[in-house]
Amino acid sequence: MEGKKVIITGVPGVGKTTVVNEALKKLQEQGIEYKSINFGSFMFEVARNDKIVENRDQMRTLDRAVQKRLQQRAAQAIAQVPGNVLIDTHASVKTPKGYLAGLPEWVLRELMPDIIVLVETDDDQILMRRLSDDTRSRDKEGARSIAEHQQFNRSIAAAYAMMTGCTIRMITNADFLLERSSTELAEVLR
Template sequence: MIVIVVGVPGVGKTSVINEARKYLKYEFKVVNTGDIMFELAKEKYNINNRDEIRKKLTFEQQKEIQKEAIKRIKEMEKESDIILDTHLVIESYEGYIPGMLREYAEILRPDGIAVIISDPDKIFVRRLKDIQIRGRDIENLKRIEIQQNLTIYFTTIFMFEYGTIVEVINNEEGLLEEAAKKFAEFLNKLKESRLNK
């Protein structure tokens, strides 16, 4: 079983995933698409960090390493259930690009997608903190809102194309525990429905 977790940078996907682990009834392996892509890009293109993937590689180069990453993730599903931390929409130097093309979605065929959302104002503040910690770029509120809306839009395509079950989880400031519980409940129910088939 593969469950994708998506959201714009700074929304708190990783925090929600980590916090939810204590509420899970089943074992899941957490995999980050960006981490696998970084390892591949480091080997092939001498990239030094994950942000350089979107800043220095062309869309074609990104697609090439993403396809290899997706194949590796699908192989991992044979060993354990996967929580896939990724993005459906990426802002690159060329503009917005898909975080997952249809051919890669065809490979993965996720059972579920959790969309983590938050107020763009709060995301903006989190990103300002990330500038100092992780060297992220400054963006404006409107672009955050556009990227979040595009992410939700692309999620609906999975619903209609693959019958993927989708949950939207609001990760507001100070309510991480609540978001984590909702995410864990989504995973637990999804797993139970698969076991009862």
Template structure:
């Protein structure tokens, strides 16, 4: 693994990091932020849904579940308010943890429509991925969540949809996109790779 020592930030980094359920995205992001802060950088993890809820509370919403019952117009306004708030953050590195898409009966609903991308202005787009069998095992072993039963082929399809959607976001924003593999038992390696993607790795 490459060392983060000697790395420096090129202006402000605002990275959108996504991943399908079971890839271990939150763990990878959390450790990457810890690594960056250990190196003396000002890094922050921002969960888009949490910022949305904070904005919703200003409207009198008391529970997260209430947000789903708001009108489409109100939800769009909440999304935009959250995006503007994040875009105005001044940390060296801001990692935005959000959903790339939600699977519905009508198809895949994008979590990053164009109007949000235009507001967030990401500098980096990163997909945390893993092998389909590893994702399946993680989902089956996660007793804290109730997820629909799927097989490896369906998970592989989800991963392909995620790659296509993130590549589309890259085309629309001009921000580079990368894929970080979170292989079983190697989460620190994945976190280190993520952290390195957000630093200027110039050799001394």
């Protein structure tokens, strides 16, 4: 039986990893297995194995053509992973020059996801999570900017769905409601 390919995205600080980990625990208890892959980490491993970079910070300095080739090779390798696969990545990346597609056409063509899940919550909650997280170094931005990024992710996810024929699901990860959001994600992945 061929597995599902699910892409999960969300702006930094939305709590996507927490929701994913809880949902995967629930599924495992039911005997449903998913291979969870972080696209950026997978791409870094491809680059490191090819001796293009030695550390992850060097990834940002690579020529755009090299990055594109690495993205495509990583997507090709992920597409070959058997069974159910959950791909953790960004729908878009906010740069000083504007938003950059996190899933360009050459990546989507290889992955062909069954569903894209957008993890979202209130902009103020994300802002407070970012401000209280000392473990990460995030760009400083306000709730309005976070709202804009979440809206852009919705828009670009629609474009991704048009290209692949997949469905889109939005899951709210509100403060103190992790049980609800992780249960909802587990149901989507089932």
